């Protein structure tokens with residue numbers, strides 16, 4: 324009996340099982356050492372968690388762009404990080420202008436809303452152009468080809484922005500009303516974190532409502548399930564595809580401004596790379612193509628990234644664990660791709676049409 | 678002038694020449710059936726009429742208007758609806774959402790609601806399950822849904838691709854009764870079927886397709902008695 328079962332297992336399966344076990348043991352060991360030595364106070368954990376949620380909500384907004392496009396075209400738009408960069412980078416100039424002429428100080432709420440709309444419009448416009456120029460002609464091409472094109476488009480966007488604005492770093496101006504702290508559940512939290520989190524979550528709820536409750540959203544779901552049948556019902560699938568790119572772009576643009584409020588520094592032409600890959604990780608984590616999955620995956624990744632270094636890595640005795648944030652995101656990506664490629668909420672990729 | 682006139686169409690899948698000059702006509706108010714063996718090109722014919730495939734040659738006109746210039750998604754405005762092969766229900770959507778998709782091109786909300794009631798009258802099973810996710814419906818229920826969804830567009834010409842496929846005989850009878858009822862209310866039907874006997878029993882006329890070519894056409898009664906049809910499609914020697 325036992326031998327038979329053993330014979331059916333391939334070496335790859337065994338290797339993966341062992342790897343899974345090792346990963347689990349390492350993580351648990353790290354957690355246990357950290358918490359038995361009580362290295363940090365609950366105040367410190369809360370600080371990390373709130374920052375993680377704010378960061379995660381930004382990942383979630385970007386992740387939605389990946390997931391929306393994948394849901395409709397079964398294509399990973401690897402230029403999406405650059406779509407985010409385009410909005411965030413363009414808008415930094417408007418933000419600096421609003422700062423100089425005092426608009427940001429006198430009318431912060433209106434100013435921020437204008438910034439968000441501006442950034443959303445830029446990112447959305449670029450996403451539409453990409454679809455129109457780079458992806459649409461390749462819609463019936465083998466899947467690898469638009470992927471390569473997306474990478475090319477990434478470079479094109481990066482170096483266009485470098486050409487336009489140079490390679491120096493810029494920063495979003497500080498917004499005075501977002502300075503200071505709020506007390507939440509007895510912890511002091513920088514105001515900007517819950518503000519970004521709530522704004523991002525309300526955008527996500529709006530998106531969910533749009534997709535689930537409106538006629539246009541229904542058409543989008545129809546196209547994602549069966550393009551031919553959707554056309555028979557009168558759905559112009561080109562329009563739906565463009566609006567999907569536009570929507571994903573707009574969310575990424577908004578995320579660019581939220582990021583500027585949350586972490587003002589580091590605006591430059593390569594700024595889309597890490598958030599792009601991390602949001603992609605978040606989308607895969609939640610189950611690519613699944614909208615609530617992208618939201619949840621983003622928040623979860625933000626938390627893992629924020630709590631992970633202190634909770635796991637330090638327990639393992641790794642020095643300067645905080646600098647390993649980015650490594651955590653990629654480790655998460657590798658682990659999900661190996662052990663649960665369909666993500667938390669996703670269906671198995673194999674059963675999708677494609 | 679016939680309502681639908683298909684003249685000598687040639688449709689290809691890449692290099693595969695699937696339709697080699699198919700012509701057919703459907704008159705207002707008729708049920709016309711298209712029968713043929715597996716791979717004869719029945720589905721291809723319907724997909725070409727509905728605009729999903731463009732013929733390389735030949736013409737298709739509806740009420741005298743050439744349809745060539747319209748993309749598939751505009752044909753529903755011309756009154757064409759299709760129940761696709763394998764039903765094609767949106768499996769992640771609820772029954773009600775599927776029906777609403779059928780009325781996608783319409784904006785007359787009140788009339789859409791009353792049409793939905795009409796569909797629920799036609800298929801009470803769907804009414805009980807209006808909130809259920811369509812992927813979990815039985816095959817027969819999915820067929821009802823696909824038919825109801827097509828009717829929600831208020832078609833003048835309904836294209837049906839093997840509505841009896843995979844259904845128990847008793848359900849097949851129900852579906853065919855419904856087709857007759859729909860037709861009596863004024864919808865013209867072009868029906869593709871493998872179940873030639875059933876199809877010919879409700880149709881006015883029929884066409885026989887063989888490897889991409891029309892080989893025979895006659896009224897339904899005569900086709901049923903035709904020796905070649907009896908041999909090839911009715912299983913009578």
Ligand SMILES: Nc1ncnc2c1ncn2[C@@H]1O[C@H](COP(=O)(O)OP(=O)(O)OP(=O)(O)O)[C@@H](O)[C@H]1O
Pocket residue numbers: 690693695713714715716717718719720721722762871
């Ligand atoms: N997507 C496709 N790509 C290539 N060839 C196709 C495609 N679809 C159909 N064909 C070919 O075109 C011919 C006609 O197919 P079609 O589906 O129209 O037949 P059918 O009469 O509907 O058959 P069935 O009764 O099995 O549904 C067949 O030879 C088939 O192999």
Ligand SMILES: [Mg+2]
Pocket residue numbers: 719720721762838
């Ligand atoms: Mg067929």
